[in-house]
Amino acid sequence: MFIELDKLTVNYGKRRVLNQMDAQIAGRSVGLLGPNGAGKSTLIKTLLGFIKPVGGTARVLGHDVRSEAMRIRQIIGYMPEHASYIAGLSAVRLLRYLGELAGLDSTAAMERAHEVLFYVGMGELRYRPVETLSLGNQQRVKLAQALVHGPKILILDEPTNALDPDGRNEMLQLVRDIGRISGSHVIMCSHILHDVEFCCESVAVINKGRIVLTGEIAELRREDLRVYDLEIIGNSERFLGAVASMGWTCNANDRGGIRIEMPEDGDTRSIFKLARELNVQLRHLHYKKDSLEDIFVNALAESERTAPYAGA
């Protein structure tokens, strides 16, 4: 694991934003998921040492965020969510400046600036002032500046913000590429589940200041399960009882639908057979695999049930 959180608590004024967060985050590329205001950005800023925790500890590659913030910043590359650049500097000069601040000597910083800008597809535009670039290209410059000093951990806060579909695909390819070949860990914070699914091997779900789920996406997805969404007319309680007695997991959702999860060797025809026996009319049946969206929604629902928010 490269990040360890032990009862990490962070306040903004009197408001508790991270509430005794416990987690051990591992994996080459990790997606940080959570609804707005869940504490994703606060966690990132705490890991960078921008915000001091009021309780607990956090360690990044073994370094404590309270006492070793500078060491941590040396090994982290951070791509902020909002537009961030210094007006009047060309892309290459901005990267060279930031590279030198991170400890590269002048020549190495210049070399890396060119190299990284080419890598993110900004080779032709590298001498243009950053403020004259399109939002998409500014986004690429932000990624390049996070890479310029060769970090061991790359933290990307909403990297596909403001990108058109083509730009978004290219950005996602880059992020996936970095996660796979660079040897760096990638933490990608995003609202877009598809982006996380595309780029990341693992996921950490945050809700109301706590990490409610961590693990590898492939494992969490329960690929060995067959999931059916049904709509029925008839005695639904009896039907649910009968499904449960078959050993399958079933839940009724708020919209009157039913979700059945059965093992990989389960047979769709069993559902029809059961419906006929119980005299229940099937109005809708949809087969799907367990997606990241389901994992996310389930994790949030589970956290709401088990740990209602205890913010100050």
Added chain:
Amino acid sequence: MPVHEIRYRAYEGQLTPGPLRLLSIPKYSLMSIFNKWIATSVFGVGVITMLILSAYLFLSNSAYLATFPMVSGLVENLPELKPRALFEHFYRVQYFICLIPLLLAAPKLISRELQHNGLPLLFSRPLSRTGYIIGKLATLAVFISFLTWVQAIVLFIVMIAFYPGDHEFIQNFFSDSLPMLVGVLFVGGMITTVLSLIGLMASAFSKNFRFCALILLVLIVGSEAFSGLLALMLKHDHLWFGVNTLFWQLAVLVFGTDETGIPVPTIIFGMTMWTLIPIAFLYWRLKPVEVFKE
């Protein structure tokens, strides 16, 4: 088919020591300042006082030139300036000359980085808030030092070289010349530090550098006018806290050229106030986590 594919490569080279990295802040800031011809030319104008005073010293002390009637006539009409008075006059003029490049250079220094939320990029490097402030302060300090104490040292050397008498400067080095040199460095250092801090404070006020320039002007001119008005109306000398008055009175006090017009504790308090307030403001304002909104 691409003939050359660029792949990501991690950096595995050596890292420079921490304090050396701070030098990149003044380096890039000075590069941006001197990118504009107006800043360079104003900077050039800043040496005029030193050249005039050097010429004065040369003309009034050269035995060779004194043999020329035209020069001796000109010298006779020049007011006599004692060494300490010369430095006091030098600093009084240089203070105003410093304000022009300060107004050109300082406002953009931090506001440019606040404008598009550039601070998180800087602070996500191993750079502390203190390091950032020192780096920016060094930019202005280099700038103002060149216009103040560096020129004053040159003037001091010129004075030693041309001063008449039997090597009076060297004979009285410890009793007179050395204290004067220390005074030159102290007054120059105070002007450099305080003006740099005020310039930085003004620059951190807003994302808009024009507004920052206005704030700087208000701080320097406004404080002078306001404190003067207050002191005159209330007939209280302790109320002089304008920057110009404080520097002028500090120079008078250090060089001992006259009685100070305002009490010495007021000068000390004023200088401390103009040093601590900007530092406190900069620490409060420069946070890496904020997206500045105005």
